[in-house]
Amino acid sequence: MGVFTSEKSKEAFSNIDGAVENEKSTEKTTERPPSYNQADELALAVPQLNLGGTGTTNDPVSADQCVAHLKLLAVLADLRDSISNNDGLFGLFDSEAERFPASSNEANVRIREKRWAVYTARADLESPEYETIVDSPTQVVWSPDNMPPIDILMVWHSHMLNPRDFLEDCIRYGRMSTWRTGFPFEVMNNCIDDRTLEYKTPESSQQTFENKVNLKWDNLLDPPGKELECPRCKKPKTVLWTEGGIGESLQEAFKENTGYADASFEAKCQHCQLLINHERLKVAKFYQDTFDLVQLNQPMPGSIYNLDGIPEGPRNFRIPLSWTNMIFPSRLLKCIDRDMLAFTDPRLDRCKSIDDLRSHMEVRLRDRKVLLAINGRGRSLLKGERIHFRRMMAHYWDNSSPFALDLVGAVIRQGTFVQKMDNIDWLHSPTVMETSERLIKKYKVFMDIMLQNPSKMAVPTLDVDLAWHTHQLQPRHYYNYSTMATYHGHRQFIDHDDKVDENKLSDGFEWTSKMYRRATDGGIYSECTCWYCEATRAPDIYDRLFSIGSSSRARNNADSLHDRPDISSDPERNPHISAHNAVRPTTRATEDPRVGHLQRIRLHQNYEKAARRAEKRGRTRSDAKSSKDGGYEPMYYAPYAWGYPMIVPYYGPYMCDPGISVLAVLGTAALGLVVGVLLLARVVVWGLLPVLVEQVEDAAEAAAEEGVEVEVAEEDVAVAAEVVVDAVVVVVADLPEE
Structure with a gap:
């Protein structure tokens, strides 16, 4: 057996483990920085940034790098908004939404989404061509004169945020100089105007790009078609990027379009008729x-x-x-x-x-x-x-590009994170540097949780995700940092999967919140009081037979969130779960669709308990609306997708972005038969028993650590006694009528 490597990639293998950097320790601060959303809406509060170095063992990324990253995300958010709202771009007109008077907002959302998808596909075409300009045998020397257009920078950004795929592509295609050098934070930061947040490079860089790549700096000025090589006869064939209209159904918008950037692309070669x-x-x-x-x-x-x-x-x-x-x-x-x-x-x-x-x-x-x-x-x-x-x-299922993943889809999914960062708008906060330092500390705990639990899926909050993304934009340093620790004798290169089943994402978030509470001795992972975050942390800190140790401190910390003026129940104002990578299962290998149904039932239960708990303590939640049966309904949510409000009847941040459509979605099956009801009830009951057992084990563990006696709260006993009965009742009541 031989080593299957080309000459281009032999050298790459030898440099992975040799890329260890000298780490420097940094001073720690014990002061609590100001809250996340103390924002000044008038001026951009970006200080002079020091971006010359990389992270250290103590701090994997720097606050300056996080702020520079925020600037890039703001530029991308403006680009996304500009392209999606350009009426008539790529032949996609807003007037098509008038065909759906009852769902005009959703129609407008799909039209804007389609414009952005076509623009991103055109950018993906330019990316591999541009790499020939900056390729170097050792390390890329970045300067304003060789910076790429913003659309290519955006594609590279999303590519790096899939670290294993990015490493594989760099090895296979001999582009290890790009991997070693990492993202050009310093040069990129200097190209973004602090006042206007515009990305500008010298005229010389634009001329170099156009001369060597034979494409326009602004991809909107490129021809409306793509020149494609026929797989059979190798003759060129020009095809349109998108061809057709929105269609007759919003659920399958643009599905029948036949352009290259469309799902149903078709073109006949005029030479060989393929x-x-x-x-x-x-x-x-x-x-x-x-x-x-x-x-x-x-x-x-x-x-x-x-x-x-x-x-x-x-x-x-x-x-x-x-x-x-x-x-x-x-x-x-x-x-x-x-x-x-x-x-x-x-x-x-x-x-x-x-x-x-x-x-x-x-x-x-x-x-x-x-x-x-x-x-x-x-x-x-x-x-x-x-x-x-x-x-x-x-690598081939949904991907015909030369890369390890579909970069167009990666960019579109990252758009959710970009938009949420733009909504929170830390850049206009006078405490943006303190905020960055705070989230880096939180990210270090998150990384420790992942390193110590390699078989589990840890889910970041938005602030943690910003630090995580920033770290991944330094591929060599991120590789060294995540592989320097060993678990049971072997190393692991932690990946960042940007396509996760939404049900698994929610389960992972609940598990991560619990592990963070343990690691920080009672810290609250998601400092947010929206109904989803309340419902997610309730089982861990409220629905316990015993309340001692870190769980008791976490309960106190969670209660104090309601007294803090900087914490809101509006999910758009807090850095809670980062769900930009949520996708709905679309294959036969996915979980039973009843899993998602059970998850909604469980969250609804937990939310009702949180609302009742707040009412008993004289703190009625503003979003706690009474239902007809005397319970509470989670607030209806209307996130803005592509500039239009999209009503989500049962909101959870883990749910797929309403601004990203999916052509084939498995819905929850109608379970009208009595057999289905009994089976579902059985799943709920037996699914809750391990939770109760785990609570007892947690209590024993905490008691051993704290050296205190176990006390059982009367409220906790009542909750434990009612939980199984309530679950079965809710299962039957919440089933579809069909």
């Missing part, structure tokens, strides 16, 4: 990757790093199992290269979609002769081999 679509382009990508593997020894996607995200190779004449698992996709394709190249050759057109490719490969993986040739014995695949095979295939 019908070109996204599926055939994905197959052509796979064919090219397999060809490069065979001819250039360039490893296949998904075979660059091991299960812990660490690129590795044979060490001291010893071949670790993790390495053989890691390169399994490349070993497999080298073994069956002739068959796969013939099957996916665009000239033959035998394979028309990724589904066809998967079915064909599954047959080969069941062939004992193939397994014998790969592993020396005809046995089933190891777990690690199966995972790396799935990783390889994941």
